[in-house]
Amino acid sequence: MLDVKAVVIGAGLGGLSAAAHLARAGIDVTVLEHHSVPGGYAHEFKRGDFRFDVALHALDGAGPGGWLYPILDELGIDLAMTRLDPLYRARYPDIDILVPADLTEYRAQLESLFPLEREGIRSLIGALRRVSHDVGLYTVDRRQGTRPAPSEIPARYPAMANAFSRTWSELLGSHIGDARLRALFSTLWGYLGLPPSRVSAGLFALAWTSYHVGGGYYPAGGSQALSRAFADVVTRHAGEILYRQTVNGITVRDGTAVAVTTERGLTVDADVVISNASPVDTMRFLGTDTLPDHYVERRRADVPSLSTLVLYLGLDRDIGAEGWKGHEVFVSDTFDTDADYKAAISGDFANASMVIADYTHTDPGCAPAGKSALVILTLAPWGYADTWGTHGDLDGYRRNPRYRALKGAAGQTLLRRAERLIPGLQDSIEVMEVATPLTNHRYGLATHGSIYGREQTVDNLLVRISPKMPIPNVFLAGAWVGGGGMSAAIGSGRTAAKIVLSRFG
Ligand SMILES: Cc1cc2nc3c(=O)[nH]c(=O)nc-3n(C[C@H](O)[C@H](O)[C@H](O)COP(=O)(O)OP(=O)(O)OC[C@H]3O[C@@H](n4cnc5c(N)ncnc54)[C@H](O)[C@@H]3O)c2cc1C
The missing domain is CATH 1.10.405 (Guanine Nucleotide Dissociation Inhibitor; domain 1)
Structure with a gap:
């Protein structure tokens, strides 16, 4: 093992990919993760007899010749993938x-x-x-x-x-x-x-x-299987992943990061830090006084990408067997994409386009025979109805009656629209969960519940956020630097690890 200690903040795919590459190269890695499972957005949850993929509908680059394929290959990750x-x-x-x-x-x-x-x-x-x-x-x-x-x-x-x-x-x-x-x-x-x-x-x-x-792919076992495969590479190479450890600080001495601390009082010494948290959160851990003003201003000006409103439905019938076709259906009531986007950013859930994904046949086992695991999703803003009725007070927000009412109404709007395409849908629901942008923040601490990091505009793609922070041994991995989507997050983790290895390996 090399005499270098790396701490990775966050076990999303960006962080896990970085950690897996470092661990495999012989670096001593500790991953500190806020949640109780690996993956960030790439995770699943269970309700009743149903298993739901939180996020993944389609993975790109995962087939032979694709850009994700060699990364999985070099880490020895060999998951069965269904081409959609x-x-x-x-x-x-x-x-x-x-x-x-x-x-x-x-x-x-x-x-x-x-x-x-x-x-x-x-x-x-x-x-x-x-x-x-x-x-x-x-x-x-x-x-x-x-x-x-x-x-x-x-x-x-x-x-x-x-x-x-x-x-x-x-x-x-x-x-x-x-x-x-x-x-x-x-x-x-x-x-x-x-x-x-x-x-x-x-x-x-x-x-x-x-x-x-x-091609678009779906891994056997869903995105949780993908993130577990990365986590396994970390632990197989003597790295560790500590869950329910929410990072709140990076100690900087003489311009260099020396340790990472968590809310539960853990301190892990570090020669290198890779953060899968957003740049603004990483700046908060470091303390903005450790960073040049122009960097702080630029990162604060970054606009997060949109978030999502998602309905997870366990149905008592197999809609695929009834003739519903396609793993993922994009439903838009207009050809005017600007009007569609305007509806999404203003929380007009009656008009924003939506996606309906039926996982039942692509991922057998996510629902019992004769039933369906269905997900309905639309892009959604963080700031809707003054941040979903909370006025920014996120402590115990799930009990806030205004939040509950807004979330319920938004979910019902999507359900009514989907009912027009799947008659009898509402009467077939066995289990249902609604996730808002605040849910994204709660589970993965995503800044403004964003799902793709920073807005992917022309200017932002021309000048990307560098994985190198102004502190020489602190780096970023994940959608904010690598671009949105699971494959891009994985790629960004590899990039951060390669930079670290070229300097410290
Ligand atoms: C509903 C939905 C559908 C999607 N569909 C697709 C799709 O079909 N295909 C696709 O490719 N992409 C999809 N995406 C986007 C994709 O999931 C993300 O872009 C990608 O997974 C981001 O990975 P990441 O590693 O950058 O961040 P994240 O997944 O957000 O991971 C960040 C991790 O860091 C942890 N963390 C943050 N702060 C701290 C802290 N202070 N201390 C400790 N840990 C911390 C979080 O808990 C989390 O585990 C979807 C996203 C959503 C929400």
């Missing part, structure tokens, strides 16, 4: 299609629905693939030590440079005229938390190709 086919179902006012996993088939489907857009469909898919190709090239170049000057990037990686300097709607609009087709191509915008008019085209292109070319 159909990839998803898209339901708009007058369009309801099953999107095949095979991109050639999907392209043919789009061309038959929109014959006048045939050339645009082909050129757009080509453009998306070129962005993905350029980013792959850029990544390989960097790994091999080639770092072109910023002025050389447009010539060397033209599609990447172009896409990362504009919004998705700008790129999309240069190929597709029909507003309905533009919405269809943008169905996955909810995976990125910003509508086409604001999200980075580069990021959208990467996500789109990752799912539509590489």
Whole structure:
């Protein structure tokens, strides 16, 4: 074992991935986790006979050739993965299609629905693939030590440079005229938390190709199996994960972090600290007086991505056997993605698009035979009704009658909408839980309940938050630095670990 002690704050996938890479390289690692299980958002809970995945609907990059695959491989994580086919179902006012996993088939489907857009469909898919190709090239170049000057990037990686300097709607609009087709191509915008008019085209292109070319996957046993697999790598290599240890401080001496402390009075000495908590929380642990003012100001100005309102339903019937198709159904009552986003950020749950995921057939065992585990989700704001009726007082908020009323009403709104698609839904419910942005905060301390870290705008993608904090032995891992989504969080943990290993290993 190397004579280096690393403390990782948080056992979300970002923290676990960092810890697993460090432990495997022989570094003595302690992970301190607020919750009682590993995974952050990548965890499950049980109600009655049902098991619910808190978050994961579809994992990208997990198939051979995908960008997550080699990371799992190098850690010896070998989970059975189901490739989702159909990839998803898209339901708009007058369009309801099953999107095949095979991109050639999907392209043919789009061309038959929109014959006048045939050339645009082909050129757009080509453009998306070129962005993905350029980013792959850029990544390989960097790994091999080639770092072109910023002025050389447009010539060397033209599609990447172009896409990362504009919004998705700008790129999309240069190929597709029909507003309905533009919405269809943008169905996955909810995976990125910003509508086409604001999200980075580069990021959208990467996500789109990752799912539509590489595939969407669901691991056997769900996201909890994934996070447990990472946790196992940590403990197998003599690392430890201490649960119910909420970090409240990082001790800094002479400009260097020397220990991490928890609310329960634990102090763990550290040569290196990697934080899976948000940058603002990590700054709070450090004390802002240890950091340059400009850094503190910049991080405080970061806008968190949206949060979620989620209904977890155990049904006494098997809706898949009744003909309900698709693991995940995107339901939107409008082709106007800006109006949809506006509904989401204003807590207009009657109009914001929603996702209905039936896990029963992708993850056998999550519901008893003849029953269904169903999840209904919409993006939701932290600040709704003055932070869900609490006025920011989160102590014992679950007993606050105003919070309970708002949460109940929001849940009922989604249920009524889903009932129109699944008749008899409300009469079939055996168990039900509603999770709000405050629930996200309670279990995972996510800043503003955000699910993707910082908003993934063009500017934020051009200048990302560095995993290196201004304190030389403190690093960040997770969605805030690596981008939203489970695969990206895992990738960011690997990046943080590699930096640590290059300095201390
Ligand atoms: C409902 C929902 C659906 C989603 N669907 C998908 C999907 O289908 N596909 C996909 O790829 N992504 C999905 N996501 C997004 C994805 O889950 C996240 O982007 C990703 O898991 C973030 O990982 P992370 O490691 O950055 O953070 P987190 O998962 O938030 O983990 C952070 C960890 O740090 C711990 N922590 C924080 N502060 C402290 C502290 N002070 N002391 C100790 N521990 C601390 C937390 O308890 C937590 O365990 C979804 C998210 C939600 C909520």
